[in-house]
Amino acid sequence: MNKKYKNTVGPRRAAAYIVLIILTFFCLIWFYVLFINTTQSNSALKYGFTAVPGNYLFKNMYNLFHGPTPVLQGMLNSFIIAALSAVLCTYFSTMTAYAIHAYSFKGKKAIFTFILAIMMIPTQVTALGFIRLMNTMRLNDSFIPLIIPSIAAPITFFYMKQYMDSNLPGSLIEAARIDGAGEFRIFNSIVIPLMKPAIAVQGIFTFVASWNNYFIPNLILSDKMKKTLPIMIAELRGSDWKTFDMGQVYAMITFAIFPVIIVYLILSKYIIGGVTAGGVKE
Amino acid sequence: MATVSLQHIEKIYPAAEGGKKKKKKEPEKKNNLKVTEQGVVAVDDFNLEIADQEFIVLVGPSGCGKSTTLRMVAGLEEITNGDLYIDGKRMNGVESKDRDISMVFQNYALYPHLTVRQNLEFPLKLRKMPKAEMDKRVEHAADILGITQYLDRKPKALSGGQRQRVAIGRAIVREPKVLLMDEPLSNLDAKLRNQMRAEIIKLHQQIKTTFIYVTHDQTEAMTLGDRIVIMKDGVIQQVGTPQEVYDHPINTFVAGFIGVPQMNFYDGSLIRQGDQYSVSVGEAVIPLSAEKSARLAEKGISEGSVTVGIRPEHISLAEAPGRMLEGTVDVSEMMGASIHLHVSTMGCDSIIVVPTLNLQSGMDVSIGARIHFTFAGNAVHVFDRESGENLELD
Numbered sequence: 110m111n112k113k114y115k116n117t118v119g120p121r122r123a124a125a126y127i128v129l130i131i132l133t134f135f136c137l138i139w140f141y142v143l144f145i146n147t148t149q150s151n152s153a154l155k156y157g158f159t160a161v162p163g164n165y166l167f168k169n170m171y172n173l174f175h176g177p178t179p180v181l182q183g184m185l186n187s188f189i190i191a192a193l194s195a196v197l198c199t200y201f202s203t204m205t206a207y208a209i210h211a212y213s214f215k216g217k218k219a220i221f222t223f224i225l226a227i228m229m230i231p232t233q234v235t236a237l238g239f240i241r242l243m244n245t246m247r248l249n250d251s252f253i254p255l256i257i258p259s260i261a262a263p264i265t266f267f268y269m270k271q272y273m274d275s276n277l278p279g280s281l282i283e284a285a286r287i288d289g290a291g292e293f294r295i296f297n298s299i300v301i302p303l304m305k306p307a308i309a310v311q312g313i314f315t316f317v318a319s320w321n322n323y324f325i326p327n328l329i330l331s332d333k334m335k336k337t338l339p340i341m342i343a344e345l346r347g348s349d350w351k352t353f354d355m356g357q358v359y360a361m362i363t364f365a366i367f368p369v370i371i372v373y374l375i376l377s378k379y380i381i382g383g384v385t386a387g388g389v390k391e
Numbered sequence: 392m393a394t395v396s397l398q399h400i401e402k403i404y405p406a407a408e409g410g411k412k413k414k415k416k417e418p419e420k421k422n423n424l425k426v427t428e429q430g431v432v433a434v435d436d437f438n439l440e441i442a443d444q445e446f447i448v449l450v451g452p453s454g455c456g457k458s459t460t461l462r463m464v465a466g467l468e469e470i471t472n473g474d475l476y477i478d479g480k481r482m483n484g485v486e487s488k489d490r491d492i493s494m495v496f497q498n499y500a501l502y503p504h505l506t507v508r509q510n511l512e513f514p515l516k517l518r519k520m521p522k523a524e525m526d527k528r529v530e531h532a533a534d535i536l537g538i539t540q541y542l543d544r545k546p547k548a549l550s551g552g553q554r555q556r557v558a559i560g561r562a563i564v565r566e567p568k569v570l571l572m573d574e575p576l577s578n579l580d581a582k583l584r585n586q587m588r589a590e591i592i593k594l595h596q597q598i599k600t601t602f603i604y605v606t607h608d609q610t611e612a613m614t615l616g617d618r619i620v621i622m623k624d625g626v627i628q629q630v631g632t633p634q635e636v637y638d639h640p641i642n643t644f645v646a647g648f649i650g651v652p653q654m655n656f657y658d659g660s661l662i663r664q665g666d667q668y669s670v671s672v673g674e675a676v677i678p679l680s681a682e683k684s685a686r687l688a689e690k691g692i693s694e695g696s697v698t699v700g701i702r703p704e705h706i707s708l709a710e711a712p713g714r715m716l717e718g719t720v721d722v723s724e725m726m727g728a729s730i731h732l733h734v735s736t737m738g739c740d741s742i743i744v745v746p747t748l749n750l751q752s753g754m755d756v757s758i759g760a761r762i763h764f765t766f767a768g769n770a771v772h773v774f775d776r777e778s779g780e781n782l783e784l785d
Contacts, residue, residue: 278498278500280496280497280498280500281500281502283465283467283487283494283496283500284494284496284500284501284502284561285502285513286466286467286486286487286488287465287466287467287487287488287492287493287494288488288493288513288514288517288561288565289488289514289517289518289565290488290513290517291488294517299502302504303503303504388499388500388501388502388503388546388547389496389498389499389500389501389503390497390498390499390551390554390578
């Protein structure tokens, strides 16, 4: 029995491990390339990639922070926009999903379909109109057009709605109503805590998407001190041959991904199953 | 501590928009609900006066409208027609939180992210109760229900029985006017259910509030209720004390629903000789008791075909053949104190409960045995063959 098991499953498992190792390698190698390149000088980088780290790390960092680009300000700008977007997006998407999930009202189905239809429209299509609208509202060169629209996030809404359908029992809401809680109270003290895993997942997605966003911020922001990190990276890359320093670009990219990793580590601890366990008998 | 009055209460789920989902769920499964132009009638002309501190049990098969009625009292379902009064105040349209009621759900509905103490405190905090009073009430409720040692645990660390106690605790800490319970014991195993049933009776004696309890289990209904409301297809069939509904079921549905094992029904005929009535079933002719005969005579019931109902525990086995019923034992279930015999007789199945102590030695009740049985005239129920109504009652 044992022998047979070894004979049939062994090679398959070995093959699976090999495939997994290859995939893992391709996922992680780019981080290695990034960190190695951060330690190289601009001239060394021109000769191509070497697997051995160089000794230009501190020099690159020094150049970055003492260069003309306000990196720290960029990071602060990016952080304000990404964090507020993540908070507002998850809170209001959960609220919208809750309204569709918990209440019966006329046109509920139509509203649900409409929200999902919005999901199909790419940002680029509406960008021109959006920029013109912001100009008319005199909101260009402001963070508001980058933060407030994130409230309306059909994908996050859809995810929250699906999560609620399978994880938020109606009897909990009814119990809270009978216990004397108002609708806002129920949402804030019962629904939000039970939605934590979904909020954490969507919080990470929204934060990362906003952090990496280049297209809209680049159209909205023009003041040097208001620009976000992706714009600054692009500017650094696009500078003229005299000041162009690839080592500095890599240093900045490395610098830019750390906050994302930190946010991920903070939020990922909430991505655990079983938050609703024990509340109702399934 | 309050009276509850339900007057001509109706619940209609509209067929179009909004009700679509419900309609799909209800009428297809729950066959005999009335359908009007407005939609499906889940509860039809429900009238009931519940006295202060009374324990009322709504019982019926699934889909009979008992939970819907309870949810209308709770304010979780809108009342389509009729009036609901709690303590004399009209409650239609009043939000649940302003009705001063509390409810225990079948699936516990505890807040999983809060500890037991926080769960119990939740309704009190919402009423901005001072901390000292809140602690006192929580401790008291926990003490009554024996959950003091679990106060700092989360619900997921508790067993089913403990969770249901917490749910009951959360309902009683507020000292509500009316305590509603929606099949609170259905999720517990048989032993725990018996234990909790006794505890609920004690709880009612201790906290002296009005209880409205929904169940599909007739044993729970019989043991818990001061009065039982038996429902079918959204309509009240009978309201009465457990003894009343057991002794005088108003129709064949109630007769079959109340009592375990369920009542046996035979096609028979009613014979009248002056003021004395008898029923004949197969070969047997059983004279009815004077009391039953008098009631039938008073109503002027004439001879004719009837449905004869007799409870399994009121049938007795007899050795001598004569003018008795005869049948073959198909199944014999040994219950300890009694044996339940499933007997095929006159083309239908009957159940006979034979107390083991009464079983005469030498009597053969094994599978395949031919047995003879009879019943007394005071235990017979006579129902109209067509309508199923009890001919003795108005």
